[in-house]
Amino acid sequence: MKKTILAVAALASATIFAQQNDTVQVKDVDEVVMTASRKKESIKEIPGSVTIVNQKQIQSQLTVNSDITSILQYTVPSLATSSGQTSNTGQTLRGRQVLVLIDGIPQSTPLRNGARDLRVIDPSVIERIEVIKGASSIYGNGADGGIINYITRKNNGDKKVSGISQAGITGQPYGGTLGFRASQLLSGKITKNFDYVASFAYERTGYMKDAEGINLSPTYSTAKMDNYNGMLKLGYNFNENNRIEASYIGYASKSDLNLGLKTGKYGFIPTIGEGQGKGLETTPQGTPRNHNVKLSYDNKKIWQGTSLNVNLYLQDFRTVYGYSDTFFNGGQSNVISKKYGARANFDTQLWNAIHSQAEMIYGIDVLNDQTVQKLEDGRYWTPDMNMTNIAPFMLIKIDLMKKLTIKGGLRYENIQVKVGDFNTLSTIKNDGTFTQSIFVKGGDLEYNALVGNVGVRYNINPAINIFGSFSQSYSINELGRILRTSTSETINNLETKPIIVNNYELGATGQITKWLNYELTSYVSTSKLGATFIQSPDRALTIQRAPEVVYGVEGFLHFSPTRWINFGGSYSWMEGITSPKDDGDYSTKINNSRISAPKVLAYIQARPIEKISVGMDMLYAFEQDRFQPNAKTGLFVYGEGRVPAYTIFNFKSSYDLNKNWKLSLGIENLFNKMYQPAIAWWAARDSDFTNAPGMRGTFIIEYKF
Known part of the structure; x- marks a missing residue:
């Protein structure tokens, strides 16, 4: 079975694909990447598919929509489309959950996935986004589909003060939709050795309306929301080999939307x-706090041929949901998570010849993750979960003749989770029946595993570079959701085994001419025990644990025929199958909550004169019709609804008044298309059937000094 799927994926990769404008894979093939192996390296040395969204591209997309989930859907081919809500439910990467980081600090809450980990930072403070596609263990728990690492800005000049000031307004052609945003970035060197970056951003959104001017659903709405983001980063160079850096990044979002909910018909x-x-007296939904503190130390020569990097970090996160009456007496829930971590990386040169070298990267990660889901009145929806993860690792990298790169690594996961005693919530099911609360005895869960990766990249010539890899991830995903629906009085009787994903990838990339770049990638990921939300007979959601296979293809083309114009696009397709009875029968498809529809991204960017830049982005989501409704009721179950195709065009432009001042104008959903996001269809529930926003414009004034 596995060999057949690999062959199909490899054959399909011979089709023509494309990728989004200005991605570093296309424009700057020597871009330095840190996320793939925890050290700086050229993208030409990575034996896998990596998407890097650079600062220019982020700022261009910011002109259209400041929501980071929207920026990602237009720049990462194999990432599912955005829901347009505060929740990023369903926005999977290669059909699996993704681990989100800010400068290497984990933002995701895999113990109880709150689906708020993508919207935890303002794009104005991001220097680039590194997306490592495919299962990875290099940063620990939760990277089944890959890693999205937001790399924040750093000081790049010798001035004492330099910066960027931005102010803008947003709005739709309907009353009450006006919003505004402002940001200020400062950076510089106070002395020769002491540098800093400081930033603050604020955004106030207006009402969000569809193409006919009707208010969108208030559930998970981004309307009438205040978003705050602050950053302070201080660095000191003791000498050319030693540097210490401290940083704080804070984000908060709160909505005061007061609209009634009128439930429609799916x-x-x-x-x-x-x-x-x-x-009702409710707490504003959103993310009231996301504090990230980091202290890092770099020594380029701790001893002969060896460098050291040490990171200490803290994340304090809380997100608040809207009011729900699905449990007795109703209420609002919170996901609250605190993480304390330390990473120590050593990098030792094993040999360094004229055209060949070898190095070993090794060290240890320590992470303590304390996560719980509680109601505002103090009732526990999940027990307290306290996870300690100690993981030593080692990676060998060999470069031969500047053409052949070989990588191989091992990581030993040693995880212990202490689960507190708790009482499950009394719930009211969709059919009106009542489920009584039960007491669940907590205890200790222990997980140990050795995971590895190996990859090869051969840069034959500029026109063709081939790569292949095998990588694994290890995660304890949605333990909280499993525990909160306990029917047993002890956790030892529950299915809490981890998810181990094996990822296989094969691809090619290159520059055929000076004006044409491409990449073709095929992949297969397997897991003996995956996790998918399915709908039970009483229409409640449960987690199905079963063997899985996900496979797909993706790629891009980029054309730059002249200096004043470039264009191209990307294509991604995937499929997922499972064996619910674990009998080797993989005839059941993984539902659409994880397997997104094929997606085409296309763009054109032109600079007809030096001061003016104009461009157009297109997103085409294919129809997704993979399941049949119930023969008796005619209804789809959760995750299996048919998703119609839709096409969206975004316009973006800028005018450089001079070297300091710039005006930008962007229009999202340029032709005011009436459509629904994918989740509205595949969720197959009346309450989730919502329209997407209609045409929306953004005007920004920027001053750079």
């Missing part, structure tokens, strides 16, 4: 917001 009438809310 497939026919959208759920909308109208009138006023019920007047």
Whole structure:
């Protein structure tokens, strides 16, 4: 079975694909990457598919939409489309959950996935986004589909003060939709050895309306929301070999939207917001806090041929959901997570010849993750979960004749989770039946595993560079959700085994001419015990643990025929199958909550004169029709709804008044297309059937000094 799937994926990769404008794979093939192996290296040395969204591209997309989930959907081919909500449910990478980092600090909460980990930072403070596609263990728990690492800005000049000031307004052609944003970035060198970066951003959104001017659903809405982001980064160079750096990044979002909910009818009438809310005393939904503190030390020569990097970090995160009456007496829930971590990386040169070298990267990671989901009134929806992960690792990298790169590594996961005693919540099911609370005895869970990776890249010539790799991830995903639906009085009787993913990848990339770049990639990922949300007979959501195979293809083409114009695009396709009875029968498909529809991204960017830049982005999501409705009821179950195709165009432009001042104008959904995001269809629930925003414009004034 596995060999057949590999062959199919490899054959399909012979089709023509494309990738988004200005991605570093296309424009700057020597770009330095840190995420792939925890050290700086050229992208030409990585035996796998990596997407890097650079600062220019982030700023260009910011002109259209400041929501980071929207920026990612237009720049990462194998990432599912955005829901347009505060939740990034369903926005998987290669059909699996992704681990989100900020400068290497984990943002995801895999013990209880709150689906808020993508929207935890303002794009104005991001220098680049590194996306490592495919299972990875290099940063620990949660990277089944890959890693998204937001790399924040650093000081790059010798001035004492330099910066960027931005102010902008957003709005739709309907009343009440006006919003505004402002950001200030400062950086510089106070002395020869002491540098800094400071930033603050604020955004206030207006009402969000569809193409006909109707208020979108207030559930998970980004409307009437205040978003804050602050950063302070201080660095000191003791000498050319020793540097210490301390940073703080804080983010918060709170909504004061007070719209009533008018539930529609799936497939026919959208759920909308109208009138006023019920007047319940509720906490504003959003992410009230996301504090990230990091202290790092670099020694380029701790001893002969060896460098050292040490990171200490803290993340304090809380997100708040809207009011729900699915449990007795109703209420709002929170996911609260605190992480304390330390990483020590050594990099030793084994040999260094004229055209060949070898090095060993090794060290240890320590992470303590304390996560819980509670209601605002103090009731526990999950028990307290306290995870300690100690993981030594080693990676060997060999470069031969500047053409052949060989990598191989091992990581030993030693994880212990202490689970507290708790009482499950009394719930009201969709059919009106009542489930009584039960007491669940906590205890200790222990997980140990040795995971590895190996990859080869051969840069034959500029036109063709081939790569292949095998990598693994190890994660304890959604333990909290499993525990909160306990029917057993002890955790030892529950299915809490981890997810181990094996990822196989084969691809080619290169520059055929000075004006044409490409990449073709095929992949297969398998897991003996995956995790997918499915709908039980009483229409409640449960987690299915079963063997899985996910496979797909992706790629890009980029054309730069002249200096004043470039264009291209990308294509991604995937499929996922499972064996629910673990009997070797893989005829059941993984549902659409994980397996997204094929996606085409296309763009054109032109600079007809030096001061003016204009461009157009297109997103085409294919139809996804993989399941049949129930023969008796005619209804789809959760995750299996048919998703219609849709096409969206975004316009972006800028005008350089002079070397300091710039004006930018962007229009999202340029032709005011009426459509629904994919989640509205595949969720197959009346409450989730919502429209997407209609045409929305953004105007930004920028001053750079």
